[in-house]
Amino acid sequence: MIDFLAKFFRREEASSSRARERLRLVLMSDRVSLAPDIFDAMKGEMLDVLRRYLEIDERGMDVHFENAERQFALMANIPVREVKTHDAIALARRVAVPEGAEFTSAKQTASADAANGSAAQQATMTVPRRRRRRRARTAAIAPLASQPNDDAGTPQSNDDAGTPQPNDDAGAPPPSG
Amino acid sequence: MPDLERDVQDAPAAPAGASSQLQLDAPSAAPVKLGRSIVVTSGKGGVGKTTTTANLGTALADAGRSVVVVDADVGLRNLDVVLGLENRVSKHLLDVIEEKCSLDDALVRDRVRRNLLLMPAAQNREKDDVPEEKMALLVRQLQERFEFVLIDCPAGIEQGFRNAVVGAQEAIVVTTPEVSAVRDADRVIGLLPRNIELKLVVNRVRPAMVKKGTMMSVADVNAILRLDLLGVVPDEREIIIATNRGTPVIDIEGSETGAAFRRIARRMLGEDVPIPSFEDKSNFVTRIMSTLGLGRS
Amino acid sequence: MPGRAFVITSGKGGVGKTTTTANVGCALASLGKQVVLMDADIGLRNLDLVLGLEKRIVFDLVDVAEGRCQPRQALIRDKRLDGLYLLPASQTKNKESIEEDQMREVVRLLVAEFDVVLIDCPAGIEHGFRNAIAGADEAIVVTTPEVSAIRDADRILGMLGQRRARLIVNRVRLEMVKTGDMLAVEDVAEILGREVLGVVPDDEEIIDTTNRGEPIVLDASRRLAKTYIAIARRLIGEDVPLPSFDDDGFFGRLRRLMIGTRSHA
Numbered sequence: 017m018i019d020f021l022a023k024f025f026r027r028e029e030a031s032s033s034r035a036r037e038r039l040r041l042v043l044m045s046d047r048v049s050l051a052p053d054i055f056d057a058m059k060g061e062m063l064d065v066l067r068r069y070l071e072i073d074e075r076g077m078d079v080h081f082e083n084a085e086r087q088f089a090l091m092a093n094i095p096v097r098e099v100k101t102h103d104a105i106a107l108a109r110r111v112a113v114p115e116g117a118e119f120t121s122a123k124q125t126a127s128a129d130a131a132n133g134s135a136a137q138q139a140t141m142t143v144p145r146r147r148r149r150r151r152a153r154t155a156a157i158a159p160l161a162s163q164p165n166d167d168a169g170t171p172q173s174n175d176d177a178g179t180p181q182p183n184d185d186a187g188a189p190p191p192s193g
Numbered sequence: 194m195p196d197l198e199r200d201v202q203d204a205p206a207a208p209a210g211a212s213s214q215l216q217l218d219a220p221s222a223a224p225v226k227l228g229r230s231i232v233v234t235s236g237k238g239g240v241g242k243t244t245t246t247a248n249l250g251t252a253l254a255d256a257g258r259s260v261v262v263v264d265a266d267v268g269l270r271n272l273d274v275v276l277g278l279e280n281r282v283s284k285h286l287l288d289v290i291e292e293k294c295s296l297d298d299a300l301v302r303d304r305v306r307r308n309l310l311l312m313p314a315a316q317n318r319e320k321d322d323v324p325e326e327k328m329a330l331l332v333r334q335l336q337e338r339f340e341f342v343l344i345d346c347p348a349g350i351e352q353g354f355r356n357a358v359v360g361a362q363e364a365i366v367v368t369t370p371e372v373s374a375v376r377d378a379d380r381v382i383g384l385l386p387r388n389i390e391l392k393l394v395v396n397r398v399r400p401a402m403v404k405k406g407t408m409m410s411v412a413d414v415n416a417i418l419r420l421d422l423l424g425v426v427p428d429e430r431e432i433i434i435a436t437n438r439g440t441p442v443i444d445i446e447g448s449e450t451g452a453a454f455r456r457i458a459r460r461m462l463g464e465d466v467p468i469p470s471f472e473d474k475s476n477f478v479t480r481i482m483s484t485l486g487l488g489r490s
Numbered sequence: 491m492p493g494r495a496f497v498i499t500s501g502k503g504g505v506g507k508t509t510t511t512a513n514v515g516c517a518l519a520s521l522g523k524q525v526v527l528m529d530a531d532i533g534l535r536n537l538d539l540v541l542g543l544e545k546r547i548v549f550d551l552v553d554v555a556e557g558r559c560q561p562r563q564a565l566i567r568d569k570r571l572d573g574l575y576l577l578p579a580s581q582t583k584n585k586e587s588i589e590e591d592q593m594r595e596v597v598r599l600l601v602a603e604f605d606v607v608l609i610d611c612p613a614g615i616e617h618g619f620r621n622a623i624a625g626a627d628e629a630i631v632v633t634t635p636e637v638s639a640i641r642d643a644d645r646i647l648g649m650l651g652q653r654r655a656r657l658i659v660n661r662v663r664l665e666m667v668k669t670g671d672m673l674a675v676e677d678v679a680e681i682l683g684r685e686v687l688g689v690v691p692d693d694e695e696i697i698d699t700t701n702r703g704e705p706i707v708l709d710a711s712r713r714l715a716k717t718y719i720a721i722a723r724r725l726i727g728e729d730v731p732l733p734s735f736d737d738d739g740f741f742g743r744l745r746r747l748m749i750g751t752r753s754h755a
Contacts, residue, residue, distance in 0.1 A: 030406025035372050035701035036413050042372075042544045043379050043417065049582045051383070236534055238503010238613035243638070268615050269501055269645060271638040316645075348503035348613040350533050351584055371697055373508065373536040380534060380581075399694070407698040430663070434671050436637055 044088045048081050055081075062092075068108035071098035228259075230332050230342040232361035234385070236377030238348030240369045241396040244432060244442070246345040247275040248451070249365075251441040252458030254309035258340040261300065263312040263332070265357035266347040267323060270314035276303060277439025278311055287315040290327045296334060305444075310339075323352075325359045332360025350384055363390045365423060369397040370409040378418055392423035394457065399428050400471040424457035425468050426450055493524075495597050495607040496725070497626035499650075501642030503613030505634045506660040509696060511610040512540045513714070514630075516707040517722035519574035523605040526565065528577045530593070530622035531612040533584035542703020543568065543576050552580040555592040561599050570708060575604075586617055590624040597625025606725075615649060629655040630687060635662060635673040644682055656687035658721065663692045688721035689732055690714065 048055060059079050066072060073095040082091050100108070233246045243266075250262040264272035267287065273279040284299040289312075303309040312335070315322075335342045346357035358364070364385055368378040378393075385391065395411045402408035411425050429450045435442035443451035449471075456466045498511045508531075515527040529537035532552065538544040549564035554577070561577070568574040577600070580587065600607045611622035623629065629650050633643040647655055659675045666672035679686050693714050699706040707718045723730045 031698045031701035032403070032406045032409045032413060034703075035409050036417075038539070038542075038544065038701075038703060039372050039375055039417055042376060042539060045544075046376065046380060046581055047383065052582075237536075240504060269642050271502075271641065274637055274641065349616075349618070351586060351616060351618070353614070353616070372539055372700060376536065376539060377534050402694060402697065407694070407701070409701070430666060430671065433636060433663075433666065437671070437673075439637075 041088050045081070066094065068112060069100055069105055070094075070096050071100065073097050227333075227336040228338070228340040228342055229363060230336050230344065230361050231363040231365060232265075232344040232346050232357050232389075233365045233367060234346035234354065234357065234381055235348070235367045235374070236350060236379075236381035237368070237374045240367050240374050241426070242348075242367050243271050243275050243345050244436070245365065245367050245394060245396065245426075245454070246343050247272060248441045248443050248454040249458055249461070250309055250341070250343050251276075251303070251306060252443055252455050253341050253343075253461065254303070254306040255443075255455075256458060256462060257308070258462075259308045259338070260341040260343065261310045261312055261335050261339045263335065263342060263344045264314035265328075265344050265353065267314045267353065267356075268316065269347070270316050272345050273301070273311060273313050274439065275436055276311060276441065278303065278313075279439070282311075282313040285313040285315040286331065287322060290323060290331055296331075296338075323356050325356055328356045329360045336360075350381065354381075354384075358385060358389075361389060363392070365392050365394055366418070366420060367394045367396055368414060368418070370395060370403070370411070370414050372409075375409075375414055375417055382418065382420070391420050393418060393420035394424050394426065395422070396426045397428040398425055398471060403471075422468065423460060424453060425471065426453040426457075427471055493601040493603075493605045493607060494628065495601050495609060495626045496628050496630055497530075497609040497611050497623045498630045498632060499611035499619065499622065499646055500613070500632045500639070501615060501646040502633070502639040505632050505639050506658075506690070507613075507632050508536050508540050508610050509700070510630070510632050510658055510660065510690075511537060511608050512705045513707045513718040514722050514725065515574060515606075515608050516568075516571055516705045517718045518606050518608075518725065519568070519571040520707070520719070521722055521726065522573070523726065524573045524603070525606045525608065526575045526577055526600050526604045528597070528600070528607060528609045529579035530609050530618065532579045532587060532618065533581065534612065535579035535581050537610045538566075538576060538578045539703065540700055541568065541576055541705060543578075544703070547578045550578045550580040551596065552583050552587055554596055555588050561596065588621055590621055593621045593624040615645065619646075619649075623650065623653070627653065629653050630658055631655050631682075631684070632658045632660055633678060633682070634660050635667070635675070635678050640673075640678060640681055647682060647684065656685045657682060658688045658690060659686060660690045661692040662689055686732060687724055688717065690717050690721075 062079070063072065063074070076095040078091070078093040080091055082089050233242045233249075235242050243264075246262050250260045254260045262272060262276075263286070264270050265286075266272070270285075273282050278301050281301045284294045286299065288294045289296055289299045299312060301311040301313060303311070332342055332344065342360075344357050344361055347353040366378050366382060366385075368374045382391065393415060395414055398411060399408055403410045411422070415422055427449050429442075429448060431445050431448040432442050432450055435445055435448075441451075441454075442448050443454050445451055456468075459466045498507050498514075500507050508529075511527055515525050518525045527537060527541070528551065529535050530551070531537070535550075538547055543566050546566050549559045551564070553559045554561050554564045564577055565575040566578065568576065577596075597607060597609070607625075609622050609626055612618035631643050631646060631650075633639045643657075657679060659678050662675060663672055667674045675686065675689050691714070693706075695712055695714065696706060699709070699712075706712050706714045709715060717733075720730045720733075
């Protein structure tokens with residue numbers, strides 16, 4: 017019954033809205049592939065931010081756009097060697113972030129970074145859970161809008177968008193070895 | 194050809210210091226107020242660049258400005274046909290660039306508007322034959338003599354496109370509300386130099402189809418392309434008739450398309466002319482039903 | 491026995507090459523042929539969009555030509571029709587990124603495996619056009635009954651060498667032909683001096699189907715579906731009479747033109 021209804025409404029759906037949606041997706045793909053230097057710049061700035069918190073294995077890194085049937089997404093698989101100490105993080109952030117800034121949530125940091133002009137688009141990143149394993153992955157970063165207005169401010173589909181996960185071992189030094 | 198010579202005698206006198214021969218090393222001595230150079234481009238072929246160039250040029254001429262329309266589609270020229278001037282073309286752009294003739298020798302005056310001239314493309318040559326810097330120089334020379342230089346860009350994004358763009362300070366991007374055209378327009382926008390001022394013309398709009406939802410609206414199109422909207426031109430059979438006859442559609446009585454081009458010309462001259470909404474107002478019930486996906490789509 | 495490769499060209503942009511390639515391709519597949527549709531419009535690709543396959547592109551023609559992948563890897567199988575495949579163009583390069591002999595080689599590989607290869611040619615007469623015709627045995631020249639399109643088609647016909655070339659007259663508006671506001675199909679055929687492969691009436695439903703990425707041929711209830719099926723049949727050698735839109739001699743004159751009272755190459 018649901019299937020039938022879905023098909024019915026799909027058939028009745030004005031083709032102009034199909035056109036709009038298809039265009040939006042295809043242009044994201046076109047624009048990204050048109051400007052590899054922009055993509056490299058974006059990747060570079062993304063990594064600069066991550067390096068304040070993490071030691072990254074850049075040789076094993078894979079960052080690319082995927083244009084799958086369901087969605088257009090930025091996929092990032094970034095092997096993490098170490099999570100930096102609190103002091104190191106604070107130092108790195110004091111250098112990067114204007115004086116007086118408190119330790120803020122990841123979402124606010126992302127906003128600050130955007131305000132500093134390091135990214136044209138707003139991306140809400142999930143902060144990786146601190147685990148006892150050496151390697152962690154960042155979750156697939158939710159679809160980037162190609163225009164600042166499209167998805168700016170919309171919470172992404174992950175539950176933990178924007179706020180750091182409560183860690184069992186908050187405050188404890190990162191696992192060694 | 195006697196006809197041509199008679200016409201050229203009345204050509205707007207070249208300002209002192211500007212030569213009518215294309216001089217490749219010497220810029221004009223006296224400072225001259227330059228006309229506006231505008232390329233009409235699209236990426237996709239067949240969306241109405243040539244029609245737009247011809248009609249805007251004609252409308253601007255009617256408003257009293259001196260206008261030259263430049264056909265940059267080397268090899269597949271059509272601007273002459275749309276203006277009904279194909280029988281008057283003897284020399285062309287490449288002859289001027291290669292210094293086989295003067296600027297005046299190549300310019301063709303419109304049959305009706307004395308202040309509208311055409312710089313024809315070469316038919317039997319190829320776009321790769323035209324060096325970019327010489328094209329830029331030619332456009333500059335035309336800017337010294339005309340208030341408006343409208344450059345009709347060929348389809349595509351290769352050398353022909355680059356040549357058409359190289360002398361332009363402004364660009365009019367023409368698209369239709371169809372997915373392929375919008376996609377190609379987006380591509381072209383990404384390739385235009387950053388310092389060029391861009392405006393959008395949405396051509397071949399069919400209000401009835403937009404209302405039914407079988408065609409994207411102008412708002413849909415510009416939500417994607419995000420340019421300043423210069424104008425909206427409805428689709429009409431009159432365009433076909435006009436091209437067949439070799440007259441610009443603005444000369445056809447009662448043509449909505451022609452009226453739209455005239456409005457665009459006025460906007461280009463700085464007048465604040467609102468863009469009419471071509472869509473008829475559907476009644477409340479029909480709108481609700483179409484939103485729900487019910488009723489006639 | 492190797493397949494045949496046709497280039498679908500026009501000179502003038504926007505007359506319906508891509509729509510024709512997509513729909514004739516689908517029609518051929520529905521008639522049981524193994525078909526590859528090749529998008530030669532590098533940098534401004536649209537065949538993928540018209541077919542509704544734009545989300546599935548990984549490799550493209552330039553990848554194949556430069557040996558980064560096997561042709562098979564770049565072919566996208568259309569899930570709606572058995573035997574229909576798309577070889578997409580690259581979007582990031584432009585037409586200067588591939589050479590004629592590379593195109594010939596790709597087409598050669600494809601005709602070895604498929605019954606029909608349709609090459610969607612870009613507008614213009616430069617590099618892109620020369621590449622697109624390089625591998626083709628025959629040409630299908632698409633034109634509308636309008637002065638600019640016919641002029642450009644004429645130019646193109648002069649550049650096709652010895653290849654057989656037939657016409658598709660697209661976007662015909664019968665009511666305008668009757669009032670004398672549009673050239674008739676036989677006028678077009680006579681001016682260009684070529685056999686007519688098909689006549690396609692103007693139909694706003696094309697815009698609707700392109701919006702959806704569903705070639706009109708796939709919906710048998712649509713008017714144009716029959717038109718494209720008929721074209722496909724003629725292409726594979728069946729004797730399908732051209733539609734007579736009206737009574738007075740149209741069909742007769744056209745028939746004579748088809749049989750070739752004015753046969754040029």
